Amino acid sequence: MDPSDTLVTRPLIPIQASSIHPIDLILPPLLIGLSLMIFDIQSKKLTRKASSNSHLFINQTLHARFLPSSSAHQFKYSLIQFGLDLDHLESAQLDIPHLFRFAKPANSPPLATRLRQFFDLSNWLKCIQIFSISPSSYFKNTNQTHSIKQSLFNQLEATFGIDDPHEKIGKVYLLSMPTYLGFTSINPLSIYFCYQKPTDPSDPIHPPLKYVVLDVQNTFSERHSYLLQVGINELPNTQSGFQHEWIIPRAFHVSPFNDRSGSYKISLSDPFSNAKPDVQSDISLKFKIIFLTESGEKKFFATLNGTGKPLTTSNLIRIWSRYPIVLFLTSLRILYESFKLHMGKPRLDVYPRPEPVFDQEHAFKGPNPIQQGGHIGATGWQEPDWCSRWAQQIVVDYLTRRREDQPVGSHPCPKNSPDTELTSLGSFVNLADEKVPASEEEEGEQQPSGRSERPSIVTVILQPADQTQATIEIAPSPDNEGSESGMVHETLTIQYGSAGFFTDLLVFPTPSIAQLVGDETEAAWKVSSMALFDRVFENSFVRQYQPLGSGPSPPPVRLSKTRAFVAGLINGLRRFYFRWLLSFITPEDRNLAQIRRRSSWFPPPNFVAIDGPFECDSSPIDRPGLLADLSLALRILILLINTISAELFSFFLFSHLFRFRFVDSKQPWLRLKRAIFRANRIPFNVPDLDRRIGSLRHPS
Template sequence: MDPSETLVTRPLIPIQATSIHLTDLILPPLLIGLALMIFDIQSRKITKKTSSNSHLFINQTHHARFLPSSSTHQFKYSLIQFGLDLDHLEAAQLDIPHLFRFSKPKNDQLASRFRLLFDPSSWLNLIQIFSISPSSYFKNTPSNNTHQVQSIKLALFNQLETQFDLDPHQEIGKVYLLSMPTYLGFTSINPLSIYFCYQKPVDPSDPNHPPLKYVVLDVQNTFSERHSYLLKIGTNELPNPQSGFQHEWIIPRAFHVSPFNDRTGSYKISLSDPFSNLKRDPDSESTISLNFKIVFLTKSGEKKFLATLNGTGAPFTTSNLVRIWAQYPVVLFLTSLRILYESFKLHMGKPRLDVYPRPEPVFDREYALKGPNPIQEGGQLGATGWQEADWCSRWAQQIVVDYLTRRVNQIAENSSRILQATSHPAPKSSPDTELTSLGSFVNLADNSEKAAPDRLSEEEEEEEEQQRFNSSERPSVVSVVLQPADQTQQIITISPPPAPSDDHDQATGWVQETLTIHYGSAGFFTDLIVFPTPSLAQLIGDESEAAWKVSSMALFDRVFENAHVRQYLLSRDSQPPVRLSKPAGFLARLINRLRRFYFRWLLSFISLEERNSAQIKRRSSWFPPPNFVAIDGPFQCDSSPIDRPFLHSNLIQAGRIFCILLHQIFSELLSFFLFHYLFRFRFVGSKQPWWRLKRAIFAANRIPFTAQPDLDLHHIGSLRHPS
């Protein structure tokens, strides 16, 4: 070749550098990943026996409201539900790579996350279209934590044992769950999950399908609370079920589901065993039919609401799962939106329905029939799912438990000193000059800021407190039991330490007393923090709202020092000594100003006309004795008994009290602004959440609320007022 000639080279594929786009870089790995996913899916085969015992449903649900007659309303829509044999589900026999998985939680979550992060071969496993997770269903009680959120079936059995006194391990074999799955990691509101529980066969090799024994209806509301209704085949059934159904019951209601219904009335439930009409065609897939109906009846037996659920279930196979996904790609995202949209139309439309605020799930037979939203008599107590406690409630619980621990130990120490003093009498302080631990509180009236702090040593404070209690407390040992209605939470028992060996003989003669407080939710702890005194919190949360229950008022007053608070509030002539440091005193004043503002805001909902009513005008206090809250003049308050130990020795906890108050008050003010002014929500009767104090005052003074214009419609639930 002549060196003068130029060698010309051309690329095999004539692509200019400027013509390469981002999609050219992204598309090949995506196609490779898709090919790998298809390979994984095709490599997993579900046996015919397994697929014929689990099904995929495209169900139609229809809702219709009949009362009030001027507010009739109906709608219907499609939804995807999976019918799953729980034994097959939890054995991973239904798992299909990237399409469906039983999401069993890992024991070591942190290690699993690191493994996923640094192992590229496992990244494709993160792609799951549908899944079922035990955390979306029942939780176990603390005694059965070995299986907590590991097995849906064992969690169901735990609920049947604790809630309904059954022996499911001996009675129940197959459990068939009908529920909506998690879709692309999103778990929607699951309004109703149905557990069909079949009798445990004597011979496991029997080819016949076992008979239906129990049906459990697991109802979930928009507050992530759950309640279960147990239906027993052949027990309390109606003799002649409606056409098209095999079984029918009427059961009393006990759970808050719709904001337009109270908790009274009953459900008429009609259903059939889905496997009783199993269609086996040798030339086609075997299918089953779902037929479910629930009618809401008022206390007088009128039909108020109807909901039906009907559909046909196809076998759980890869092809059927892909077909459902392709036909209904977004339907599982729409359930929550549909609920909100239809509720908005009912409330904001004309004529519109007023709403009931969320009540606390009931936990006590007596308290179930009182409070602002009682249940139907005979309804099942308790819930199977509760709202998770937020940071505010957890802090409040820690503060209250710390305070009660101090008080229980203090009462035991004082009782020991009293017993020792009986053999060596000492001069007693005069009742007129005797102070309690509250006598050391800062008087937080407006002129208290001018008082100079007078700090005492910790030993002097302890000695002084013991002397004050020597003549006021009887020798006894008090234990406190905090009993949550949520059985998945631990019972908190607070007892004094055992007596020393030299005091054992004396301790055997002490009176053993136990204060038990049952509470529906962690709001019990925030009530004790937010209200000025534990006594007022008890009047509102216990006696008026029925949100918690005290076993003994005498013990409650003693443990929370309520008698001393009342005595101090009634005699303000002698200002208590100030014994707080400047930072503690400043923080205490902030805390009590917040409480004062909050209490005055709650009192502002009592109208001038109501203040001038005969029942209140003749009184000097909002509450009857011994709780004194002056009507004349602005409300003033001093430190709560719960504050004092932390103001003296733990400013971090005192700061948490301030944060809890700030958070709770801001949340209620924000809710009031949004619901009252912005959205202009209308509540039924006197059910406004910010009327808690007003309801308690009216109940304490036996004052009936002003009759509503449509009070004659109260028996059908939500009232209707002109817009």
């Protein structure tokens, strides 16, 4: 018998397959990965200079409200903040593997490299980062720089007019909350301490504080900066325990329970006033902000105090182990305290979000003006959503077709007298059959006109307040411009705070009505010339801009059944939306003397009949889609469905489901009512309490 036939093999460790659990397969790789991470962490030690100029803070913040007195409220909590020398941060001197790093965006490698990295275990381990700081979470600018310090310098130069900040400022110390496990929470306040650039870098004395920049962020991801200059506009007598103190006017919407009036009293101390350069030691943070009403009453205050430990591996691990979830709680705390202020005993009503101010004239218009002297502009704006981007493409396409299809240079400038040569398609009111008496025409001709009767060429500039968005310029083609060299050159500039400007042009029956609401009333955008705006947006396709006596206008174009059906849906949606906005005008409003004697909600030429249901024709912006490109009309239809349904859903959510209470007259769905009251010079004010202290307690 062959011995191999009777050979029996047994495993060295007798383990049955049924006894193997998933943990036996998962745990070994995890332990190996953890060992590699610990090895990486131990292999990196920060230099004494780097760790002594950057710190870890466990700060205590206290918030207390005093006005209205019946809504007094206070709370406090702890939060983790990092104090970082930006030069050390951005040069990767503070990077600790898997614990903290400066998350500078990297260029995308080729596909083959990405695939190779995907199957490399070490790359997966590098992705594990507990804390990080990313430039995208701070200032935004057109230079697309990945340096927070350079972005700060750009803001100081462009926004605050400080020339050559890199020649005046050396060290910049940023106090902010980091990104935690890939989650970036709201950063209500980031403080930049800017120190004077030393003439001798080897000087053992810490350079003096020169500027302080307070970068405020609200829950809408908008940012606004306040500049404090040491020795300039400081209060002569500071509070005990503080070295510097300023009073600055407010200009930014932060809390939904306050308007934008009043001022801030800022008290702070230089955290490095007692520190020795390059010596590892604790530093102290002392910061206080008092919210003052227009009359100077103390309405609210917040403090931020703490001790900063040098940024070392051991201190970082210690803070992480003691406060593992603190950085997840900031947004939740804001929502919780807001709920208590609104639904609880304080019973404060809500101010809806206003657009950040972008123009000095518009800063004091709209339902929520800023404090006199407040700084114009913002350092961070809301990103446009897909709906706003679609609307922008549609409007730009409309203006581009206008430039290509209609030779702008051949149009004479319109008179200031009302133009009645409107066709039914594209006009808000059909004036085709109306005749102007000859006497009125003669009077209109005799009146002095601010506009030239010479033909003109119009350039349209769409200028966003957000500097990271491109300015769009739509000018006549070079051929037309060259052939019409003897004509007057005119420019229509439209400034807007957000891309909602483009949506306004599409959801309202005509661009002129949108201008009355968005520009004149809400101050969300600004038109440089109403005459040019009317000429470009409303009269472009419906008025042929032919010289008087040059011949009849082309007859209306008959639409196919499909295009007529789409046009009917678009008009029906606008009609429904406009009627819904008009439904908030009460019978008491209709009986007001200023309205009772009128037949239109708006003065001429925007006739909107008070009696009878509202009707509208196609907007001029619809015409390219209805005549040439059906897909464009379908995009307008989808955009209207989304925008109108979102506003209706918000109304149901806030008014009926959650029963949120807005400050009377400030509700977003009352913007048409505000425009009508403004056009008829009817006061649409809020109670005296609101104007006095900038907050309103519900009486119930």
